[in-house]
Amino acid sequence: MTWATTLAKADGGAPPFVRAVLESGTSPKLLTLVMIDDGKRVLLGHKKRGFGMGYYNGFGGKVEPGETIRQAAERELQEEACIEAVDLREAGVLVFAFDDQPVAWEVHVFAASSFRGEPAETDEMRPVWFNHEDVPFEQMWADDQFWYPLLLRRAYFRGVFAFTQTTQLLWHSLTERDPGDEGCP
Numbered sequence: 717m718t719w720a721t722t723l724a725k726a727d728g729g730a731p732p733f734v735r736a737v738l739e740s741g742t743s744p745k746l747l748t749l750v751m752i753d754d755g756k757r758v759l760l761g762h763k764k765r766g767f768g769m770g771y772y773n774g775f776g777g778k779v780e781p782g783e784t785i786r787q788a789a790e791r792e793l794q795e796e797a798c799i800e801a802v803d804l805r806e807a808g809v810l811v812f813a814f815d816d817q818p819v820a821w822e823v824h825v826f827a828a829s830s831f832r833g834e835p836a837e838t839d840e841m842r843p844v845w846f847n848h849e850d851v852p853f854e855q856m857w858a859d860d861q862f863w864y865p866l867l868l869r870r871a872y873f874r875g876v877f878a879f880t881q882t883t884q885l886l887w888h889s890l891t892e893r894d895p896g897d898e899g900c901p
């Protein structure tokens with residue numbers, strides 16, 4: 717997570733708990749998030765249970781043992797929205813540090829513009845299309861408003877976000893990157 721540590725030192729520096737968790741040597745918890753964006757509208761799910769309940773979000777969840785991050789993204793999209801992405805691409809990576817958790821969350825964001833199947837409501841999500849200009853940020857995670865513009869213009873992004881009380885955003889640092897560029901941000 718070298719890039720995350722570098723970002724944590726940028727923009728005035730993250731709260732100390734962020735650097736502590738990033739430099740602890742403990743592997744982050746890996747999660748996925750799939751955004752369906754047809755160029756004019758995004759497909760979001762209204763989360764019915766669990767972490768982030770009540771928020772609109774893309775589809776995703778924890779990476780299970782034995783699967784790749786991409787396989788996890790495909791599985792979660794099928795499980796939560798009943799669809800299969802046709803042109804799934806890596807869109808960015810978000811690292812979340814919470815002041816009450818010993819490990820960081822590393823969320824791998826994927827995007828697709830087309831899919832097979834018909835989005836359907838599941839136990840976890842109720843799918844709803846939103847025009848780009850109507851994305852309901854007031855009913856979404858507080859960090860989303862910062863990286864959505866990059867997602868929608870298909871710029872690869874990396875960000876580090878610090879939360880307290882689970883949902884209150886304290887600090888963030890975000891960078892736009894070329895996915896093939898492995899140098900420092």
Ligand SMILES: Nc1nc2c([nH]c(=O)n2[C@H]2C[C@H](O)[C@@H](COP(=O)(O)OP(=O)(O)OP(=O)(O)O)O2)c(=O)[nH]1
Nearest residue numbers: 747748749766767773775776777778823857859860
């Ligand atoms: N947009 C956005 N998504 C986030 C943020 N934080 C965060 O965990 N997510 C995403 C990543 C995952 O897709 C999802 C959380 O995963 P989850 O708890 O639903 O995982 P899961 O489906 O494996 O869990 P479960 O229902 O089996 O318990 O929320 C955030 O700040 N913004």
